[in-house]
Amino acid sequence: MNKKHRMFIRMVMASLLRRRSRMIVALLAIVVGATILSGLGMIYYDVPRQMSAQFRSYGANVILTPSDGTALKDSAVNQSMAFFPSEQLEGYTPYRYENTKLHNLPVTLAGTDFASVLKTSPYWHIAGTLPNQNGQTLVGKHIAEQFGLRVGDSLEPINSFEVTEDMDVTALLPEEVYTDPATGERYCDHILSLTVAGILETGGSEEDYIYVTLSDLKDFTLTDRGYDIVEVSAAAREDALKGYLTAINQQVSGVSAKVVKRVTASESTVLSKLESLVLIVTIVVLALTMICVATTMMAVITERRREIGLRKALGALDSSIVAEFLSEGLVLGGIGGLIGSILGYLFADVVSMNVFSSAITFRPLLLPITIVVSVVVTGLACLIPIRSAVDVDPALVLKGE
Amino acid sequence: MSLLELKDISKIYGNLHALDHVNLTVDQGEWIAIMGPSGSGKSTMMNIISCMDKPTTGQVIFDGRDITKDSRRKLTEFHRDKIGLVFQQFHLINYLNAVENVMVAQYYHSMPDEKEALEALERVGLKDRAKHLPSQLSGGEQQRVCIARALINSPSLILADEPTGNLDEANENIVLDLFRQLHKEGTSLIVVTHDPEVGEVAQRIVRLEHGKIASDKKNEQFAE
Numbered sequence: 001m002n003k004k005h006r007m008f009i010r011m012v013m014a015s016l017l018r019r020r021s022r023m024i025v026a027l028l029a030i031v032v033g034a035t036i037l038s039g040l041g042m043i044y045y046d047v048p049r050q051m052s053a054q055f056r057s058y059g060a061n062v063i064l065t066p067s068d069g070t071a072l073k074d075s076a077v078n079q080s081m082a083f084f085p086s087e088q089l090e091g092y093t094p095y096r097y098e099n100t101k102l103h104n105l106p107v108t109l110a111g112t113d114f115a116s117v118l119k120t121s122p123y124w125h126i127a128g129t130l131p132n133q134n135g136q137t138l139v140g141k142h143i144a145e146q147f148g149l150r151v152g153d154s155l156e157p158i159n160s161f162e163v164t165e166d167m168d169v170t171a172l173l174p175e176e177v178y179t180d181p182a183t184g185e186r187y188c189d190h191i192l193s194l195t196v197a198g199i200l201e202t203g204g205s206e207e208d209y210i211y212v213t214l215s216d217l218k219d220f221t222l223t224d225r226g227y228d229i230v231e232v233s234a235a236a237r238e239d240a241l242k243g244y245l246t247a248i249n250q251q252v253s254g255v256s257a258k259v260v261k262r263v264t265a266s267e268s269t270v271l272s273k274l275e276s277l278v279l280i281v282t283i284v285v286l287a288l289t290m291i292c293v294a295t296t297m298m299a300v301i302t303e304r305r306r307e308i309g310l311r312k313a314l315g316a317l318d319s320s321i322v323a324e325f326l327s328e329g330l331v332l333g334g335i336g337g338l339i340g341s342i343l344g345y346l347f348a349d350v351v352s353m354n355v356f357s358s359a360i361t362f363r364p365l366l367l368p369i370t371i372v373v374s375v376v377v378t379g380l381a382c383l384i385p386i387r388s389a390v391d392v393d394p395a396l397v398l399k400g401e
Numbered sequence: 402m403s404l405l406e407l408k409d410i411s412k413i414y415g416n417l418h419a420l421d422h423v424n425l426t427v428d429q430g431e432w433i434a435i436m437g438p439s440g441s442g443k444s445t446m447m448n449i450i451s452c453m454d455k456p457t458t459g460q461v462i463f464d465g466r467d468i469t470k471d472s473r474r475k476l477t478e479f480h481r482d483k484i485g486l487v488f489q490q491f492h493l494i495n496y497l498n499a500v501e502n503v504m505v506a507q508y509y510h511s512m513p514d515e516k517e518a519l520e521a522l523e524r525v526g527l528k529d530r531a532k533h534l535p536s537q538l539s540g541g542e543q544q545r546v547c548i549a550r551a552l553i554n555s556p557s558l559i560l561a562d563e564p565t566g567n568l569d570e571a572n573e574n575i576v577l578d579l580f581r582q583l584h585k586e587g588t589s590l591i592v593v594t595h596d597p598e599v600g601e602v603a604q605r606i607v608r609l610e611h612g613k614i615a616s617d618k619k620n621e622q623f624a625e
């Protein structure tokens with residue numbers, strides 16, 4: 001670096017540091033612009049993700065049912081799940097329904113996997129807790145009202161059937177089994193002892209079921225016939241999802257996979273509308289910010305016309321004046337862009353916290369993008385006033401008042 | 402050979418003849434005072450000599466070269482090699498300190514050199530003020546920085562337009578002493594003034610009136 005370059009840097013730095021109040025005004029304009037740009041940028045990138053998560057929290061977006069009217073086996077379910085990329089598969093929950101009696105009234109028991117149920121039904125509102133072991137139950141609100149059940153109460157649905165020779169009776173207690181003295185046939189009143197862990201409120205048909213663990217249901221019915229339905233929550237867009245389902249329907253026998261149509265379709269349209277809304281807002285704000293930065297830089301440079309005239313009178317070529325003033329602008333643009341991209345992240349995070357109640361994902365790529373855009377915008381904004389300032393006639397601006 | 406020759410120079414603004422068929426020859430090492438009432442065309446003449454302005458008609462011959470036809474870029478290069486400027490309003494860059502202001506002239510001329518710039522400040526008696534910003538200097542001190550800046554590139558001609566117009570008498574004398582020194586070293590000086598005291602110390606006094614040279618005579622009182 002020769003003396004000329006050093007002097008160049010010295011002048012640029014002196015202008016930035018010793019004209020601090022002026023520079024802070026310009027910097028502020030750039031920081032505000034860069035903050036809005038990077039903030040909206042992050043929101044723009046994150047909105048689809050946030051909104052998808054929001055939409056999926058209103059239920060699974062795929063259901064698997066048996067195509068042959070029987071039940072879904074574990075092997076078929078596992079085979080189907082393999083079609084979803086693992087990072088998109090948020091969870092799946094099997095359900096098996098069995099009719100039985102409680103206090104001699106018909107009720108339906110639903111066996112499910114409580115560990116995954118909130119992944120596919122996050123909207124479930126539970127008073128009490130979710131069952132976490134056998135013998136616990138989650139009772140739908142209607143059932144709870146019908147039978148006067150509260151958390152901690154116990155209930156004993158009874159499964160009555162004829163015991164046949166081929167039955168595996170190891171799960172039966174001796175006192176449950178009795179023989180009809182007239183016919184000699186053996187009957188069983190098999191009892192499932194349950195404790196209410198929670199009451200389920202959904203506003204939907206779920207309130208009519210008594211949810212138990214799959215293994216309780218298996219013991220209760222003495223069979224493990226499979227599942228009636230499997231709900232799946234996948235973070236995939238509609239077209240990708242359709243592809244997976246087509247593959248499942250073609251390649252996994254006995255399984256019929258369907259998109260839960262209404263949710264997924266509206267999810268996509270609302271999302272793309274939201275995306276374009278954020279994009280439009282970003283562009284409009286960016287344009288306004290550019291104008292703001294440009295006018296600020298114009299004011300900052302216009303008040304230095306006399307200095308430009310002097311430099312020309314000292315023999316400066318137009319190109320060196322442009323280089324000096326532009327460098328100041330570019331340094332300001334870089335600093336402003338750096339500060340702005342950090343503030344923008346905080347801004348986006350606050351917005352995300354308030355609107356979506358979740359932290360925003362920091363996009364490292366937006367940091368260099370914001371800095372480059374802010375340097376370019378500031379450079380362009382400076383170039384216009386510099387160009388006109390360079391045309392000043394030194395004789396005119398240096399003249400006495 | 403003469404350093405500078407104005408040949409039949411006119412500068413016309415609309416129908417105003419700011420300079421009207423002016424002829425002037427300046428010899429190497431001469432110290433000339435240009436005097437005349439306000440509006441008589443003194444500044445216009447200075448701007449034409451310093452290449453900041455072009456005459457409507459006529460020729461400017463500098464060092465034997467007709468510079469009126471030169472391109473703007475050539476003029477700029479020519480001007481920064483040959484001419485040092487001193488202004489009534491000093492025109493220092495307000496965010497650069499004294500020595501940096503001097504170095505700016507070096508920067509556009511050739512190579513900045515802080516040591517040389519400090520020596521120039523020492524010549525005008527401001528070595529201990531080198532790190533002060535213009536706002537921390539008095540008017541007289543600012544004008545001395547301006548003179549240091551004008552002489553840093555060893556120009557053959559220093560042009561000063563009302564250099565003492567904003568100064569008190571004490572500072573005026575310091576500036577005139579500096580001019581005397583420069584003159585002794587062989588630098589040509591053209592000083593515009595309407596202050597008789599400043600005019601009277603020059604070697605030669607040219608009077609302008611209505612854009613015309615009214616008189617041009619040697620100063621009898623000039624003390625070598």
Ligand SMILES: Nc1ncnc2c1ncn2[C@@H]1O[C@H](COP(=O)(O)OP(=O)(O)O)[C@@H](O)[C@H]1O
Nearest residue numbers: 414417419437438439440441442443444445446
């Ligand atoms: N750029 C200009 N446009 C129009 N008229 C000008 C311009 N510059 C100077 N003049 C006129 O030319 C005349 C001479 O001006 P000037 O050389 O500044 O006078 P002085 O320096 O002797 O006071 C004045 O009448 C002034 O109004």
Ligand SMILES: [Mg+2]
Nearest residue numbers: 400443444445
């Ligand atoms: Mg004047």
